[in-house]
Amino acid sequence: MAGVPTPLTDEEIAERLAVLPEWTRDGDVIHRRVDIRYHAGVAMIVHLADRERRIGHHADIDLRIDHLHIAVTTHDADYKLTEADFDLAARIDAIAVAHQSTPLD
Numbered sequence: 633m634a635g636v637p638t639p640l641t642d643e644e645i646a647e648r649l650a651v652l653p654e655w656t657r658d659g660d661v662i663h664r665r666v667d668i669r670y671h672a673g674v675a676m677i678v679h680l681a682d683r684e685r686r687i688g689h690h691a692d693i694d695l696r697i698d699h700l701h702i703a704v705t706t707h708d709a710d711y712k713l714t715e716a717d718f719d720l721a722a723r724i725d726a727i728a729v730a731h732q733s734t735p736l737d
């Protein structure tokens with residue numbers, strides 16, 4: 633097992649957020665909204681959960697009728713932001729693009 637992941641500094645977090653315009657920092661969490669219809673949102677969650685299982689990092693996901701809200705932090709780092717959160721955020725963005733274009737409702 634790897635040790636406890638290292639929390640990022642405020643400067644490191646700002647650098648990473650600068651290239652993730654969909655994401656907002658709220659303390660020790662980053663979050664974004666994905667506008668997506670309900671059934672496409674379900675499909676996106678299944679896709680994302682499979683990716684999360686493989687990378688060993690998981691988002692908190694709130695499914696609503698016309699959007700998802702996704703939040704990421706690292707519980708193994710006492711709920712601080714780490715590199716793994718920004719890696720997952722970038723993967724979420726790519727998955728969202730694919731699913732937002734699916735014609736499911």
Ligand SMILES: C[C@H](O)[C@H](O)[C@H]1CNC2=NC(N)=NC(=O)C2=N1
Pocket residue numbers: 688689690691704705706707708709
């Ligand atoms: C053992 C397992 O890899 C860990 O519990 C992983 C799983 N997924 C995780 N996801 C998130 N968001 N934070 C973690 O600290 C974390 N830890």
